[in-house]
Amino acid sequence: MLRAMSIMNLSEPSHGDIGGERKNLTPCTIVIFGASGDLTARKLIPALYQLFKEKQMPADFRVVGFARREKTDASWRQELRTALDQFSRTKPVDDKVWLAFAEKLFYCQGDLTDDVAYKKLETQLTTFGSAPLRENLLFYLAISPSQFGEVVEQIHRSGLLNKEGVGWQRIVVEKPFGHDLASAQALNRELTRYAHEQQVYRIDHYLGKETVQNILMFRFSNSIFERLWNRESVDHVQITVSEKIGVGDRGGYYEEAGALRDMVQNHMLQVLSLIAMEPPVSLEAEAVRDEKVKLLKSIRELTPADVARQVVRGQYFAGSVGGQMRPGYRQEVKVNPDSNVETYVALKLLIDNWRWSGVPFYLRTGKNLPMSASEVRIQFRPTPNVLFAAQCGSHLDANALTLRLQPNEGISLRFNGKVPGTTIGVRPVRMHFSYDAEFGAYTPEAYERLLLEAIAGDATLFIRRDEVETAWQIADAIRTGWDGKPLTNREFYAAGTWGPIAADDLLAQLGHTWHEPQVIK
Secondary structure (H helix, E strand, C coil): CCCCCCCCCCCCCCEEEECCEEEECCCEEEEEECCCCHHHHHHHHHHHHHHHHCCCCCCCEEEEEEECCCCCHHHHHHHHHHHHHHHCCCCCCCHHHHHHHHCCEEEEECCCCCHHHHHHHHHHHHHHCCHHHHHCEEEEECCCHHHHHHHHHHHHHCCCCCCCCCCCEEEEEECCCCCCHHHHHHHHHHHCCCCCHHHEEEECHHHHCHHHHHHHHHHHHCHHHHCCCCCCCEEEEEEEEECCCCCHHHHHHHHHHHHHHHHHHHHHHHHHHHHHCCCCCCCCHHHHHHHHHHHHHHECCCCHHHHHHHEEEEEEECEEECCEEECCHHHCCCCCCCCCCCCEEEEEEEECCCCCCCCEEEEEEECCCCCCEEEEEEEECCCCCCCHHHHHHHHCCCCEEEEEEECCCEEEEEEEEEECCCCCEEEEEEEEEEHHHHHCCCCCCHHHHHHHHHHHCCCCCCECHHHHHHHHHHHHHHHHHHCCCCCCHHHEEECCCCCCHHHHHHHHCCCCCCCCCCCCC
8 A cells, every 4th residue: 555556557457456456346337326516526527537547447337427407418528527627636637538438427317306217217227238337336325414315215116226136236425424323323224224234335535545544554564663553652642633724614514513523523533443453354344344443442431521521622713824814613604603513622532452551542623723734643652761861851852653644645753863063962853754755646536546446345445334333422422521511711712723722731631742733845
């Protein structure tokens, strides 16, 4: 995984090439429900076009867009070409490649609640010639989660989705996977009523990022670090996902979600599980996902009293971000002027297993912070307070390893070096590895990799049912602890700062401080 995905020679057969392992891909049809939506135009079609351009797609495939609006194949293709000109990862769009790709795009008009529309879809699939194009079906549900259950039932009733039978059928669903444990369980029951769990691919685009996947490669292929990856060497771990933007026009959504549901329950707990999980017995999907679930289940349960001590929420008020004035959250569009919804969360989690007993894991995320960055900092235990520590005092820094997930993806090792001269002076220095400098241009977008994995039937980068439900148990415990409690003065922060004072208080309990992401050039 630490190398760039290779681009195959034109004479080679079409395969997926993931981390050096080529996967044979069978011909198939991809059906996108919600074909007129923003996700399709901005992410899905650009990703499929890029895969086609790089000869990563199966030797034969079709894409069928299903939506309510009246369109022809030609008009839908033209819409997508316009979107591709704007959102394609590589510009300009190659006209020759586009024309070949467009020939594989088809449109099916219909309402998601209309039985006849699904029969129409079934009839359209029968015109695709070869049996694999009719029987190997990837259904991408780029629609509201409230519609998942009905769509899955409809495609089953139309004979397009079966738990057993010829070919293969898979369902890809976008987050959010519910808004609490009960709703997530209900959604999972709906999805698995007509499909096996192995046919359901819950997508979290964060897991498609190259550097997130490289966490496993870094950990388990480098003995010098894996031997330090435990309570004996690690003092604490910090995971930061900061966003420079505010809620913008998503105020209505944020009033329902908040930072806990939007970021912590999914993205951040996924990164935590990869950082802290035990080595899987193999790289097979279920082996990796088993270890992630075991890790999440090892997180110490939070009581309301624990939440008061270990979890901080925050909300931004008006301030300057990069020289630009930003309104406070309560002044944003579609936000309650008395809202207590959190735009920032910081928490301390403890993992009750042999490897991590006693090591605090600090997670934080927020809107309107000074910069957008995602990184993991492994802070190692300091040296004994003798020799250089006694002489150099505060200048002797603890060693740290930082995995920058985005932007400027890379890995930095921080250690102490002697300042040249006749006296003993010390200064922390950094050794930095940059993915871009080492491997060059080609890093696939998250949706490119995730779509390719779904077509290949590899569920490693997708979230299993018990993962979703375990993560919601953690989030629900935090919300229970917050229930009925207004934000305090120490939980508000100015836009353009690194968060509320209460977040600093959280780390100060054990003598720790936050380490802010640095601009890497």
